[in-house]
Amino acid sequence: MPGKTSPLLEVNQLNTLIHTSRGSLRAIQEVSFNLLPGEILGLVGESGSGKSVTLRSLLRLMPTSAEVSGSVKWQGREISTMKAAELRNIRGGEIAMIFQEPMIALNPVLTVWRQIEESLRAHTDLKRRQRRQRAIALLTQVGIPAPELRLDDYPHQFSGGMRQRVMIAIALAGNPRLLLADEPTTALDVTIQEQILNLLFNLRDQLDMGIIFVTHDLGVVAQLCDRVAVMYAGRIVETAPVEEIFRQPRHPYTQGLIASVPQNGGERQPLLSIEGTPPSLLDLPAGCSFSPRCRYKTDVCLRQLPASEVINPHHQVACHHHANLRLPEGVGNE
Template structure:
């Protein structure tokens, strides 16, 4: 089933990423398949340790040499998995760019932001020094940094958290990529700055026709930003669909639990809901459903038999043995949040 109506630019098929010895590997991403269309924003959502960031790094091939990637990652029809480092470097930054989670640790504290933007331009364009400087000013202005021309010679510590994240976006956009991988770009930012960054990513995707994969653990962010959502747990996808469908009518128990965790119409001093337990360690994943140990409707077969990611309707994929039980347990109010 084709999961997007827009022209597909990225087609990930049966992605598997593992670490450690080959005879006893730790599987961080297990048989993950999804598509991203041109100009589309796909939300990849789940708790910490679900495999979201490793999925992004696997696409770019930056988990090597410690990690091993299998499956297919078709970028405009070309498989990235077998490419060597030299050929991958011609794609990274130029065609596919990434915003990392922590701008203060991702930016070099010893180099000015102007120089760090121009490093990308040196690597991926034929612009001369004057044109690179003009492009750097243009990028800082594009991402909403006031007085862009006067900020080129500033260092990262001279910017606020939100402004540093904007610098990271400017670096990622330097070579006009067609796909942007955003790894929790609003982590540790206050809600006002978070809204500004998300709106900026939306407008860039719309105006530049750029596809985006947005990693987050926040269903509220997904609801406001993404066209489609893929819910991930234990290195596996458990539900994929349009944002409207998943938010209004989630089916998987994990998706329902994430939505119920969002505070909404809660009386004062009422305990907030949280999914009990914690995600499993990579060396303790069950052979069946990864969520079975925390699932309120798990049956005897769930820890041993892995549910297939099956189509429900025309635009939804869900992997669960007990969909009806999940709906009944959480009830229509939580499912509609």
């Protein structure tokens, strides 16, 4: 866990509104968090909770139908007021992104070399021969065997795990200080997933790089992350260090997510599920968005959106009844 220092990234009241033919969709609302150098923040939640939209909104990568507001400060510089040329230098250079599906993100008609070189040409001053050597070094760094032989291969000639490594190599080409990883292990088998997680962890240690890791897999979060932000219906409902959030989750949704994961040791317990489905972002409830699925809901939950409260300097939660929650059986150690 990194020590006290100035944040790499400061996000304050970030909102993204997507205009569609059916109305305006509130994809993310009032999202705020900081990220320190060398810190790994896990962004977790069900599909449609706003995790991927949050990453894209940070770098203003949303389509023209989207309206993004709020403050995103990168090393003290406000991204929303940057000129296009300055923002292009940051994207892929200072801040890089690994997209969720490498077969879609990689260009199938260009070799791996061409795709790595494109990033090197945009974000470094290396000559062509130097770029070639740098590309080989990047593939070596991410664990691709015989990289000088694989450099001129096409994406379809790589396995799923190797394609994901190529995506990481492209992301590292500009020597970024921050890596945005959008579910990079979702489609991989357990063995390859373990290798990718170890790779990211080692890169963090080697480069002192901050990472925002989007996932719905709490096992990955426990293994990789320093801190966790739980998202539901476009909002962050709980933020805490990873050990604390697993030991003492203070939001009913976080409790439900943890209770749905198999627990090690002890007597076997049936897995619990969260009843119902997330609300439509086109028609959110008036009060707490989780209230239709929450066993703790009262009248105030139906009327009033809960504000984020500070439980301790590192733990925040947005729930009217967080002080009175009971831990489901098998969750936490207390």
